[in-house]
Amino acid sequence: MSDKKPKRREFLFTATTAVGAVGAAAVVWPMVDQMNPDASVKALASTEVDVSSVKPGNTITVLWRGKPVFIRRRTKEEIEEARSVKMEELIHPEKDEDRAKNPEWLVMVGVCTHLGCVPLNDKGDYNGWFCPCHGSHYDTSGRIRKGPAPWNMEVPKYEFVNANTIKIG
Amino acid sequence: MSDHDYKPKSKVGQWFNDRLPLLTLANHLTDYPTPKNLNYWWTFGGILTFCLITQIITGLTLAMHYIAHADMAFESVEHIMRDVNYGWLIRYIHANGASMFFLAVYIHIFRSLFYGSYKSPREIIWILGIIIYLLMMAAAFMGYVLPWGQMSFWGATVITNLFSAIPLVGEGIVTWLWGGYSVDNPTLTRFFTLHYLIPFLILGLVVLHIWALHVPGNNNPVGIDIKKPSKDTVPFHPYIVIKDGFALLMFMIVFAFFVFYTPNILGHADNYIEANPMVTPAHIVPEWYLLPFYAILRSVPDKLLGVVAMLSAILILAALPWLDTSKIRSAVFRPLYKQFYWILVADVLILGYVGAMPAEGLYLLIARVATAYYFLHFLVILPVLGFKERTLPVPLSITEPILGGSPNLAAARHRESKTK
Numbered sequence: 126m127s128d129k130k131p132k133r134r135e136f137l138f139t140a141t142t143a144v145g146a147v148g149a150a151a152v153v154w155p156m157v158d159q160m161n162p163d164a165s166v167k168a169l170a171s172t173e174v175d176v177s178s179v180k181p182g183n184t185i186t187v188l189w190r191g192k193p194v195f196i197r198r199r200t201k202e203e204i205e206e207a208r209s210v211k212m213e214e215l216i217h218p219e220k221d222e223d224r225a226k227n228p229e230w231l232v233m234v235g236v237c238t239h240l241g242c243v244p245l246n247d248k249g250d251y252n253g254w255f256c257p258c259h260g261s262h263y264d265t266s267g268r269i270r271k272g273p274a275p276w277n278m279e280v281p282k283y284e285f286v287n288a289n290t291i292k293i294g
Numbered sequence: 295m296s297d298h299d300y301k302p303k304s305k306v307g308q309w310f311n312d313r314l315p316l317l318t319l320a321n322h323l324t325d326y327p328t329p330k331n332l333n334y335w336w337t338f339g340g341i342l343t344f345c346l347i348t349q350i351i352t353g354l355t356l357a358m359h360y361i362a363h364a365d366m367a368f369e370s371v372e373h374i375m376r377d378v379n380y381g382w383l384i385r386y387i388h389a390n391g392a393s394m395f396f397l398a399v400y401i402h403i404f405r406s407l408f409y410g411s412y413k414s415p416r417e418i419i420w421i422l423g424i425i426i427y428l429l430m431m432a433a434a435f436m437g438y439v440l441p442w443g444q445m446s447f448w449g450a451t452v453i454t455n456l457f458s459a460i461p462l463v464g465e466g467i468v469t470w471l472w473g474g475y476s477v478d479n480p481t482l483t484r485f486f487t488l489h490y491l492i493p494f495l496i497l498g499l500v501v502l503h504i505w506a507l508h509v510p511g512n513n514n515p516v517g518i519d520i521k522k523p524s525k526d527t528v529p530f531h532p533y534i535v536i537k538d539g540f541a542l543l544m545f546m547i548v549f550a551f552f553v554f555y556t557p558n559i560l561g562h563a564d565n566y567i568e569a570n571p572m573v574t575p576a577h578i579v580p581e582w583y584l585l586p587f588y589a590i591l592r593s594v595p596d597k598l599l600g601v602v603a604m605l606s607a608i609l610i611l612a613a614l615p616w617l618d619t620s621k622i623r624s625a626v627f628r629p630l631y632k633q634f635y636w637i638l639v640a641d642v643l644i645l646g647y648v649g650a651m652p653a654e655g656l657y658l659l660i661a662r663v664a665t666a667y668y669f670l671h672f673l674v675i676l677p678v679l680g681f682k683e684r685t686l687p688v689p690l691s692i693t694e695p696i697l698g699g700s701p702n703l704a705a706a707r708h709r710e711s712k713t714k
Contacts, residue, residue, distance in 0.1 A: 157470075160484065166474045186572055191476030193572050239597060241455040242448065242574040258452065258578050259592060259653060275597045 166190075171294030173286065176230070184246050186235060189293045193235040193243050194281065195254075196291065199265065204228045206252065207266035217276045221266040224280050232283050232291060233267045239274035254278070322508070327527035328534050329514035331692050335405040336512070337541030338398050339504075344542055345395040346500065350493050352388040360440065362486035364479035367442035368568040386557040392434050393560045394549050396583035399427060403611075408635055410623030411513040417615040419506040424612045426499045433492040434581065436485040443565030444575050450477045450485070452578060456591075459601040476571060517624025518688055526692040577652070585649030586642050590668070592653040593661040603665065610672050617672055619680025627686040631679055638671050 172189045176196055179185055184197040199207075207221040208228075225231045235254075237244050242258035249255030250271060251264035261272030268277040283293045300321045302308050311317040359378050361370040374381035403423070406412055412420035439450045454471050458464040473480030511522055520526040528534070552560070560582060564575045580588050590607050594600035610617075625632040645664045651657040689695045 160473055160480075161470050162472075162474050163480070166478075166480070188572065191474055191478045191571055239455075240452040241458075242452065242578065243572065257574060257576050258448075273592075273595055273597055273600065 171292060173290055173292045175289055176291055177289040181229075187293070189234075189281070194293055195231070195233055195235040195246075195267070195278075197231045198229055199225075199231055203252070203265040207264060207268075210264065210266075210268075214270075216269050219266075219268060219277055221268075224266050224268070224277070227285070230291070231265075231267060232280065232293065234279040234281055236278065237261055237274055238269065238276040238278065239272070244278070324529065324531040326508065326530040327511065327523035328530050329512055329520055329526060329692060330528045330533075331514050331516060331526075332512065332534070332537070333515055334537075334541055335401070335408075336514075337538045338402040338405065340538035341398045341542055341545050342395070342402060343500065344545075345391060345398055346493065346496060348391050349388065349395060350497070352384050352391060353490070353493065355384050356388055357490065360486075362440070362483050364442065364482050364569075367440060367482060371441045383553070386553045390549065390552045390557060390560065392437065393552070393581070393583065394545075395430065396434070398545070399430065400583070403427070404639065407638070408625045409513055409515060410517055410618070410620075410625070412615050413618065413623050414615065415510045416507075416513065419503060420615060421612050422499055422503045422506060424608075426496055426503065428608065429492050429496050429499070431584065433489055433496070434583070436489040436492075438581060439482065439485050440489065441565060442482065442569045444567045444569060444573075445562045445565040445578070447477060447569035447571065448574055448578050449580060450481065453580075454481075456601050456604075459598040461598070478571075513623060514692065515624060515626065516689060516692055517622065517626070518691070520692060524691075579650055582646070582650070585647075586645035587649075589645040589649030589661045590665045592649070593658065593665040607665075607668060610669070614672070614676075618676045620683065620685070621680075622685045622688060624688075627688050628679075628683060629686065630683045634671065634675055634679065638668075641667050641671070 169190060172187060172194075174185075174187050174196060176185070176198070179196065179198045181198050182200045182203075184195050186193045186195055188194070204221075204225075207225075210221075212218045212220070221228070224233070235243050237256040237258065239256065239259055239261050242256050244254035244256040244261070244263060246254060249262035251262050253265045253267060253270075254263040255261070256263075256272065256274065259273050261274035262270050263274075263278060264270050266277075267280075269275070281293055283291055286292045300318050302311050302317050307317055356374065359370065359374045359381060361367060371385070374385050376382075378384075406420065406423075435449070435453060439446045454468055454477065457471065458468045460467060469475065471481070472478065473484065511520075514520070523529075562579065579585070587604050587607055591600045591604040594603050620628060620631065622628055625635055641664050644660065645668065648657045648661040648664065653661065
């Protein structure tokens, strides 16, 4: 055998493998991506809620993207309690001012950031929410204070369409 | 095991066997030399095969009546229970069959731990077994989701959320698993598909598991290598077939007791309430066979580390053949290991118990101690024990202590004193 022939082979092997790998990846991606949320799921991305009947100190729960969303009309004491907390005391430091632009209304996804259970209203050591699954305590701003959950409950994108209607998503 | 010069008697048999040696395989399985001292703990391999076949047959029949849709799944299960002829029986066999399957597999695993069956040259059999066990857990978990009750829904939510502990890509993976922003219809349909697929993967792995077993042959209560075939072995048929058959019969009595007398005792009442994404049941508990790992998950206060600890608790088993440094297989000749073995059994039972209790106060403390001990056993005690332990002398063959007419220990001491 001459010197040249094996090199030519090597090139062919490498080129074939490379083209084959690209082809395989191109086929695998659709098979993987078909499992991601489909168009009909994404289409349900926003919900409008009428909050005119919610009294101070009450919470309503609405379904958004298959998840419960808590809308709480907070009392003055609750707002004060949430805003007086020092940042150093928080596991996941976030100002209440940033979480509730309109202090009276707290809107957040009612899903515990530990493993996804729905926390219970007006329970726990911090007068906010308590998750019965693994014992996470949230305060009146929905911030994690005690227990295994790593983050505060998520505040979704929302806006007041008018004084009585909130649009989530 | 390529000992086969087998020739079928009939001409037709020979003609067929020359083209497809199925008869050679059948002959290998009947004549397969088995240690003659196998006790009843060795019958669980056969029992597990029975469990797998039972789950596949009952599962196929249930699939003919079940509808994998979030709006209809719960009702279709009630339809099976009330309307389908013998539907209640088939479903109760399938649901309790899962528990029986795990009961048998735990006995099978702990038998292996006691007699050192995972050690060289049987590491591959052991690792295949661990993969089967992982697939069993996946199949059981997804099967539990299918009735679409409250426990189904929230169990699925909690378990899939374990993946959200992965840094950066966690949330994306969870959304991908769900096919949405929460557990919903796309999740249900894919779980049904995978639940249908996995038993057949297990079946394939069981074939490899048995194939790998038939290369070195069975371990035995004495844990020594034996000559095959010899005075120490008996043919699989009829000796082991009859013994396995009798044990299977006993096992089926227990199985039938659950199916006919307390079919719901191993389940949760909450699962007879249809799934509701707005309300989480007050007390979420997985099925009994996952409780020890659930206890480990909850004993760690950090989300990611909790998930890591839980997975490590299972995967550490795959490294067992190398963590256990002792050359002696059977615990019969390892006085210290025998004690640690029973402490481990107790430890796992305690983990299972606290896994079912709320994670607070004393329960949490016990769970933490038991979790620490679990890892201590595998990572420290086993490796050290192999070097420190003074093992008892093992017999030269299975027949030796019996034909010698004296207990093995005395015979061995006698031998030892002679050489001194």
